[in-house]
Amino acid sequence: MKTIIVGGGAAGCFAAIQAARLGDSVTVIERNDRIGRKLRITGKGRCNLTNNCDRETLLANIPHGGRFLYSAFATFSPQDVMAFFEDLGVALKTERGNRVFPVSDQAAEIVETLHCEMQRLGVEIVQGRVDSLTGDPDGNCNGVRAGDMVCTGDRVILATGGATYPLTGSEGDGYALVKALGHTVTEIRPSLVPLETLERDCAEMMGVSLKNVTLTLKRDGKSVYTELGEMLFTHFGVSGPLVLSASAHMEQAGNYTLHIDLKPALTPEQLDTRLQREISAAPNKELPSLLRKLLPASMVMPMIGRCSIPARVRGNSLTKGQRLRIVQELKNFAFSVRRTRPIAEGIITRGGVSLKEVSPKTMESRIVPGLYIIGELLDCDAYTGGFNLQIAWSTAYAAAHAAENRT
Numbered sequence: 001m002k003t004i005i006v007g008g009g010a011a012g013c014f015a016a017i018q019a020a021r022l023g024d025s026v027t028v029i030e031r032n033d034r035i036g037r038k039l040r041i042t043g044k045g046r047c048n049l050t051n052n053c054d055r056e057t058l059l060a061n062i063p064h065g066g067r068f069l070y071s072a073f074a075t076f077s078p079q080d081v082m083a084f085f086e087d088l089g090v091a092l093k094t095e096r097g098n099r100v101f102p103v104s105d106q107a108a109e110i111v112e113t114l115h116c117e118m119q120r121l122g123v124e125i126v127q128g129r130v131d132s133l134t135g136d137p138d139g140n141c142n143g144v145r146a147g148d149m150v151c152t153g154d155r156v157i158l159a160t161g162g163a164t165y166p167l168t169g170s171e172g173d174g175y176a177l178v179k180a181l182g183h184t185v186t187e188i189r190p191s192l193v194p195l196e197t198l199e200r201d202c203a204e205m206m207g208v209s210l211k212n213v214t215l216t217l218k219r220d221g222k223s224v225y226t227e228l229g230e231m232l233f234t235h236f237g238v239s240g241p242l243v244l245s246a247s248a249h250m251e252q253a254g255n256y257t258l259h260i261d262l263k264p265a266l267t268p269e270q271l272d273t274r275l276q277r278e279i280s281a282a283p284n285k286e287l288p289s290l291l292r293k294l295l296p297a298s299m300v301m302p303m304i305g306r307c308s309i310p311a312r313v314r315g316n317s318l319t320k321g322q323r324l325r326i327v328q329e330l331k332n333f334a335f336s337v338r339r340t341r342p343i344a345e346g347i348i349t350r351g352g353v354s355l356k357e358v359s360p361k362t363m364e365s366r367i368v369p370g371l372y373i374i375g376e377l378l379d380c381d382a383y384t385g386g387f388n389l390q391i392a393w394s395t396a397y398a399a400a401h402a403a404e405n406r407t
């Protein structure tokens with residue numbers, strides 16, 4: 001069987017290896033001059049390639065498309081992914097939250113391992129930007145066109161990814177390719193994405209990175225996400241691991257607010273005692289110097305502004321009410337979410353090819369026989385932790401192994 005794969009990202013390369021191992025003659029068509037551009041930047045260049053968890057945890061981390069993926073995960077699990085890479089000589093380690101990385105901390109090692117295995121199996125890699133899919137007289141998808149180049153085979157696996165980080169090559173081409181054949185594509189939005197805030201004081205705090213803070217995301221006043229970790233302020237609002245994770249819990253409707261507990265280890269009473277201690281130690285100090293003991297320098301003036309306290313007030317002139325306002329702000333430094341940053345800045349794309357139109361066992365299109373759709377192009381997305389790459393590996397495995405098409 002000749003299998004044509006469009007896209008040499010995580011899903012496309014993995015499908016190529018699996019299909020070639022089953023004896024298929026495989027051609028991968030990748031628009032970039034090299035494969036795996038996005039994969040190289042995953043996990044801050046370290047590649048969090050999966051999550052060493054059980055199936056329940058896996059599904060709990062997939063807010064969209066979990067049920068569809070059940071069968072693909074049952075056939076090819078995180079532990080199978082780990083065994084795959086270890087068999088090819090990649091030493092792996094499991095970090096906090098069961099996140100799996102190569103011991104080398106090099107995403108490039110994952111790309112090179114896939115590349116070497118593709119070469120060993122004789123997978124042909126061709127550079128070209130596919131602009132349409134071709135069909136045989138019976139309506140089966142059997143090939144692709146990329147400009148003047150035509151490539152024909154027995155089936156096509158589409159693995160063109162989503163629409164985030166377009167400089168990696170994933171510009172959303174796959175959506176137009178499948179729409180042209182009658183597929184439905186649900187609304188495309190970014191997930192795991194920085195957030196713009198209504199408040200302008202973020203810009204004053206730009207570059208400040210907070211560690212060990214608790215971030216709570218509320219929708220219409222109701223908490224939908226809360227976690228301890230790291231975040232940072234930017235010229236437009238907020239970003240960093242906690243913010244990206246929080247964004248994955250946002251639906252389109254609703255008023256969203258962010259609440260930062262800057263001192264999660266202390267109760268308001270303990271924090272007040274701490275503040276009183278700072279004041280007693282230096283009663284003549286002005287408020288900004290006192291707050292420097294509790295906050296990064298660039299947060300001091302925005303904090304004072306929010307408490308509506310005159311900046312030059314001395315510690316010994318601070319009223320109890322003012323002190324408690326400071327405590328309140330330290331425990332609940334709040335922002336209103338204006339919107340997410342644009343899709344190009346998201347880590348992943350939410351939305352994609354409608355799952356109703358794809359077989360969950362084989363990833364074959366229910367509309368166009370011979371066409372298989374895998375990876376981020378599908379209407380599935382997950383939280384951070386290696387789950388998005390697991391979607392790529394498992395759906396690729398399912399498509400490569402679609403037994404009923406084997407001849």
Ligand SMILES: Cc1cc2nc3c(=O)[nH]c(=O)nc-3n(C[C@H](O)[C@H](O)[C@H](O)COP(=O)(O)OP(=O)(O)OC[C@H]3O[C@@H](n4cnc5c(N)ncnc54)[C@H](O)[C@@H]3O)c2cc1C
Nearest residue numbers: 007009010011031042043048130161169375376386388389
């Ligand atoms: C900064 C960043 C960090 C991330 N870190 C992690 C992480 O640590 N763990 C994790 O699980 N997930 C992570 N992700 C998400 C993960 O990278 C994606 O979910 C995954 O790469 C999706 O795989 P894919 O093969 O479907 O798409 P992609 O990896 O995007 O591959 C698609 C490929 O198709 C090619 N292509 C597109 N259109 C065409 C066309 N018309 N013709 C030919 N080729 C085409 C593209 O050039 C690209 O190479 C991260 C994403 C980003 C942006």
